[in-house]
Amino acid sequence: MDPMRIFLALLTLLLVSGCATSPPSNPENLCEIFREKRDWYDAATDMNDKWGVPIQVPMAMMYQESSFRHDAAPPRKYLLGFIPWGRVSSAYGYSQAKTPTWSDYIRETGSSGADREDFYDAIDFMGWFITKTHKINGISKWDAYGQYLNYHEGWGGYKRGTYKSKKWLMTTSRKVANRASKYSSQYKSCKDELDSSWLYRLFFG
Template identity: 40%
Template sequence: MRFSLLKFKMILYNRLSQNKPNRLLMNYSSVLILCGALVLSACSSNHHNPNGGRHIARKPMYKPSTIENACAIMGAHPTWRNAFIGAHKKYGAPPHVVMAILYQESRFVHNARPSRGNAYGYAQALDATWDWYKSKSGHKRAARDHLPDAVDFVGWYLQQNKDRTGVSKWDARNQYLAYHEGTGGYLNDSHNEKAWLLKVADKVNRHAIVYRQQLADCYKY
């Protein structure tokens, strides 16, 4: 693009220098330089999206009135409710366990990210883990900042934990430990060397219990 623009300017310069005053020539050159700058800046104005591709990252379409109540989370939008019910039917992932993990990971902030690392979105999934999920689940267009996709991911991951470690999908504490450490780390008891993580897992479990009690008012299972 730069070469073509420069070549065009040189041709115009030669023609104008033979027929037009220097002042007019300078005005034409100034306009061309300005137009060239505008074209180049427009071509480089894309924003990187952590979910892949190059476009402006999505904004959250829906938000629950409170994240402290499971029924409010379910009621944020029909797509949210359908996502939790769908993950329950598809993977056997209890909604209260999925909610408790999402609460701990992001507080339901769609574009949450840590100060270090590449975790992102509602479920704080790592790049490699998210790619693995998309490859194995067939959900190629899944986005980490889209709640239904994040719910499906957590449900799928709970199933992976169950298959590889034997931990029940209803066991919020140990499912979270395996979620955080990975199945390999969990099987190697890496979590037992992290007192802070064990405390966090206890919090996840307590939150899951509260969510389970609340869901009795809006979803029976």
């Protein structure tokens, strides 16, 4: 391969990694997210290939959970009203995965080096969870509304209908579903462009 092409490729990878932890500048547009963060698109398509989960569903759920912040965490608890005393939940990272569920994911997939602050691992985790939700509770992988209810309440909680007494959660789940629908339409308009990007052409053009 031409040395200049190798240099440009390495420079691109360095630039991408340098901004990998910052949220996308336009999170409302899936095309813009992936144009800005090419490695995220690679991770999302790998997740889709591996789990058969449509990209727009975990992306809409992740937007709701963390606003695409790698170090997102729940609010702190306070002892006596002013002494920091841990977090209200063990949820953490892009996907806001709770520690026990993340441990299950690592054990079942053999992903021993997975990190909740790594986008690739986070979206793969969500693909795994959405697939298990489909197997356990029969929720379509394309059903962002039902998938988010399971994600929030857990498989057992969803079976027991715990969400039915939480109008705010059902409202939030509808918001996630609407965003997934919007993301889906946006993705259809730019998928060919993303799949034939200049970086792809650099190596295979």
